[in-house]
Amino acid sequence: MEAPEVNPKSPEVDKFAKEINEAINEKWKSLHALEEEVTSLEESFKDEEHFIESLSSGDKKNIKTLNVSGTMMTTTRATLMTVEESVLAQQFDDTKWTEQGNINTPKVKLM
Amino acid sequence: MDQLESAKKKLKTALDEHERACGDIIHEQDEMESKLLERLKLLDEKKLKCTAENGNMNASDNDLIEINAAGKIIAAKRGTLCQLKGMKNLTKGTRFEALFSGRWDKKLLRDGSGRIFLDVHGDCFQAIVDYLNELAISSEDKRPKTPTIEDDCKPILAQYMMLFGLTAIPQIPQLKHLDWNACDGST
Numbered sequence: 001m002e003a004p005e006v007n008p009k010s011p012e013v014d015k016f017a018k019e020i021n022e023a024i025n026e027k028w029k030s031l032h033a034l035e036e037e038v039t040s041l042e043e044s045f046k047d048e049e050h051f052i053e054s055l056s057s058g059d060k061k062n063i064k065t066l067n068v069s070g071t072m073m074t075t076t077r078a079t080l081m082t083v084e085e086s087v088l089a090q091q092f093d094d095t096k097w098t099e100q101g102n103i104n105t106p107k108v109k110l111m
Numbered sequence: 112m113d114q115l116e117s118a119k120k121k122l123k124t125a126l127d128e129h130e131r132a133c134g135d136i137i138h139e140q141d142e143m144e145s146k147l148l149e150r151l152k153l154l155d156e157k158k159l160k161c162t163a164e165n166g167n168m169n170a171s172d173n174d175l176i177e178i179n180a181a182g183k184i185i186a187a188k189r190g191t192l193c194q195l196k197g198m199k200n201l202t203k204g205t206r207f208e209a210l211f212s213g214r215w216d217k218k219l220l221r222d223g224s225g226r227i228f229l230d231v232h233g234d235c236f237q238a239i240v241d242y243l244n245e246l247a248i249s250s251e252d253k254r255p256k257t258p259t260i261e262d263d264c265k266p267i268l269a270q271y272m273m274l275f276g277l278t279a280i281p282q283i284p285q286l287k288h289l290d291w292n293a294c295d296g297s298t
Binding site: 013020028034038041045049051055063065066073074076079 | 136210
């Protein structure tokens with residue numbers, strides 16, 4: 001019972017000759033290490049996909065360049081509208097953008 | 112004579128049993144091995160397909176990348192931005208590396224001038240790029256420790272280091288014992 005288990009699915013082998021036990025257990029160990037690595041690579045790629053997705057979501061026309069009394073800033077409309085009820089959010093409200101035809105005007109002047 | 116026959120039979124049974132048990136385990140191991148190799152192969156195919164669909168197959172370290180960091184324009188070589196490739200091992204990239212690797216070039220959001228657009232604090236992002244620049248030209252024993260920035264921005268910078276997966280890069284020994292908390296501005 002006290003024997004260290006390599007994995008719940010593949011307990012350490014001790015019923016064969018010493019050399020064979022060792023060889024089998026070594027292979028289990030490296031297989032489980034490889035499994036961990038493969039899982040981590042798969043997760044890493046999934047994370048990469050999600051990360052890129054979260055960064056690149058949105059439309060090019062929602063990138064807004066602002067001229068705030070001379071300082072140029074660029075951001076997305078989603079960022080400007082993060083706080084829903086704010087005046088800032090209202091200013092960049094979807095409907096108003098369309099009404100003002102600002103999609104074609106890249107720079108917004110704020111004083 | 113009978114005794115010998117029964118002993119022989121016993122030996123034969125024991126040997127067969129031994130062989131069967133050993134064979135079972137080896138078979139089990141071989142199956143696990145081929146399953147894992149299959150998973151690796153699938154992952155590689157998926158990555159390749161993804162690059163073909165969303166990326167630039169001819170990405171080179173010498174490409175000049177232009178970034179629009181919320182209004183601040185930053186230019187750097189792809190090789191500089193992508194030098195910190197791995198977290199655990201060399202095949203696993205950081206998010207920062209992923210972003211500029213070329214694997215996602217077609218998918219990334221771009222501004223009107225075709226620059227990669229990131230809605231981030233420009234100065235903080237610049238600090239990371241400056242740090243990578245310095246890292247690229249520094250000698251082994253004189254690595255810059257962390258990106259530096261004025262105190263006000265330290266919490267944001269620390270957050271970005273986390274976001275971009277740059278807080279633990281063990282394969283660069285000089286970076287191993289970094290105190291990233293130094294970036295959190297809590298002092």
